[in-house]
Amino acid sequence: MNKNFLILGLALLSAALAGPACRSAEGGLPDLYVAKLDCQAGNLVLTVGNKGGPLPAGWAAAAAISVDGGPQEIFPLVLPGEAETNSFAKGKGAMEFLTSTRIEDISGISVYLDFSDQIKESDETNNTVENWHIAPCDLPDLVITDLRLDENCNVQVTIKNVGQGPIDEPAWSYEFLDYCGVSIYIDGKEVACVPFLKFDADRRVEPAGGSAVLKSAIRIAKESVVLAVVDSTQVIVESDETNNRASAKLTCASAGRS
Numbered sequence: 071m072n073k074n075f076l077i078l079g080l081a082l083l084s085a086a087l088a089g090p091a092c093r094s095a096e097g098g099l100p101d102l103y104v105a106k107l108d109c110q111a112g113n114l115v116l117t118v119g120n121k122g123g124p125l126p127a128g129w130a131a132a133a134a135i136s137v138d139g140g141p142q143e144i145f146p147l148v149l150p151g152e153a154e155t156n157s158f159a160k161g162k163g164a165m166e167f168l169t170s171t172r173i174e175d176i177s178g179i180s181v182y183l184d185f186s187d188q189i190k191e192s193d194e195t196n197n198t199v200e201n202w203h204i205a206p207c208d209l210p211d212l213v214i215t216d217l218r219l220d221e222n223c224n225v226q227v228t229i230k231n232v233g234q235g236p237i238d239e240p241a242w243s244y245e246f247l248d249y250c251g252v253s254i255y256i257d258g259k260e261v262a263c264v265p266f267l268k269f270d271a272d273r274r275v276e277p278a279g280g281s282a283v284l285k286s287a288i289r290i291a292k293e294s295v296v297l298a299v300v301d302s303t304q305v306i307v308e309s310d311e312t313n314n315r316a317s318a319k320l321t322c323a324s325a326g327r328s
Contacts, residue, residue, distance in 0.1 A: 071110070073154065074111050076280075079130070080122070082272045086165065086302040091159065091302055092128050097191060098122055098123030098161075098192065098216060098327050099122050099160060099191055099192040099288045100120050100122040100123050100189060100191055100192070101120060101121050101122030101125050101126050101131045101193050101196070102118055102119070102120055102125075102131075102183045102189065102191060102197060103118070103119050103120075103121065103183070103185055103196045103197070104116070104117070104118065104119075104181050104183060104198075104202075105117040105119035105164045106164075107179050107181070107199075107204050107207075108204070109173045109204065109207030109208075110168060110207065110263065110307075110327050111279070112173060112174065112192070112207050112209055112238075112307040113168055113169060113170060113171070113172060113173065113207070114135065114163030114169045114171040114172075114173050114179065114204070115166055115168055116133060116135070116145070116166070116167045116169055116181065117165070117166050117167075118133070118147060118153060118165055118167065118183060119158075119163070119164040119276070120158050120159075120161055120162065120163055120164070121142065121161075121162065122192045122193075123161045123163055123192070124159060124160045124161045125158075125159045125160075125161075125189065126205065127223050128187055129148070129188075129189055130133055130146070130148055131146075131147045131148070131183070131184040131186075131188050131189050132144055132145060132146045132147055132184070132185065132186065133145045133147055133167075133181055133182065133183050133184070133185065134141060134181070134182040134185040135171055135179065135180070135181055136179070136180045137171060137173075137177045137178070137179060137180075137280075138177055138178050139180070139201075140179070141270075142171050143169055143170060143171050145167065145169050145170075145171075145185075146200050147183070153215075153280065154321050159240050165227070169171075172307075173204060173206060173207050174206055174207075174209075174307070175206055176203065176205055176206065176318075177203070177204055178201035178203050178310065179201070179202045179203075179204055180198070180200050180202070180204065181198065181199050181202070181230070182197060182198045183197040183198070184197055185197075186282050190321060192248040196322060206309070207233065207235065207281050208233070208234040208278070209234065209235045209307060209308055210233040210236060210237045210238075210278065210306060210308055210309070211231065211232045211233030211234075211308050211309045211310050211313070212229055212230070212231055212233075212234050212237075212275070212300045212301055212308060212314055213226045213229070213230055213232050213300070213314070213316075214227060214228065214229055214230075214288050214300055214314070214315065214316035215229070215230045215281070215295060216228035217296070217316045217317070217318045217320075218320070219290055219293070219321075219322065220285065220318050222289065223289050223290050223291070223322040224285065224286055224287055224288060224290075225254055225286045225288045225289075225290065225296055225298075226282040226283060226285050226286065227252055227254070227279060227282065227283070227286070227298045228282075228283050229270075229275050229281060229282055229283075229300050230279075230280070230281040230286075231240060231275050231277065231279065231281070232279075233278055233308060233310075234278055234309070235278055235309075236276050236278060237273075237275065237276045237306055237309065238305075238306060240305050240306075241266050241276075241301075241305060241306055242266055242267055242271075242273060242276075246261075248265070249265050249266075249303050250262045250264065250265070250271070250299075250301075250302040250303045251264055251265045251266035251267075251268070251269070251270070251300065251301065252284050252298060252299065252300050252302070253298070253299045253302040254286060254297070254298050255287070255294065255296070255297040255298075255299075256290070256294050256296060257294050258295070258297075261288055262288060263285060263302075263303075264284060264286070264289045266282075267281065269283075269284040270282040270284075272318050285302060290320050290321065290322055291322065292320070292321070293319060293320070293321040294320060294321075295318075295319050295320075296318055296319075296320050297315060297316075297317040298315065298316055298317070299314055299315045300314045300315075301314055302314070
């Protein structure tokens, strides 16, 4: 692992992990190991196991994570409250940590647990994994399958998730009400920016294979070029970011046709 990477990581963690190495409580020393590497909605999930004794009170540790040999993240292994109370902290258990490391291509992941040696363990030789290959996470892929006028000559857009994974939670978050789930343009001018909450509160498009219909109030009175773009503000990480738009020349006489 890159020496500068470790030095940087130690500097970043010096405040949080200051002091001598933690010693275990009674019951034997803990023994941390990487139990599994997986992904969730585009992010690496690190599962850390403990096959030794309980972790010491007030324990603090971090993992150094690299992707394809390049430094990516110094990730703290303590989750406030939860990590202190489950079987992982008590020994003979494992815990998942959702990291901020993105997995968008087939990658070789290397992990060094407790790289600054804050926790005294019964076995200090099994804290690393090198080049553990992981495939891209199952990601959604949003496409527009239908763009037409309804019986009232209003623009109607059908969106489908043709990817292998569900859409991430932020798409429906109230914090993202200004997020454009679907943008609609008429003759090159944006006339609507509609968040998913406004037309798909039931999350029909969320799972792989799911779809939803945006029934807009935008009425076409004369022949117009209509462009619809899903996830135009790019909040959702997708397996294919190039297929999010569809356009058609629509007139009121074409209402109801594909």
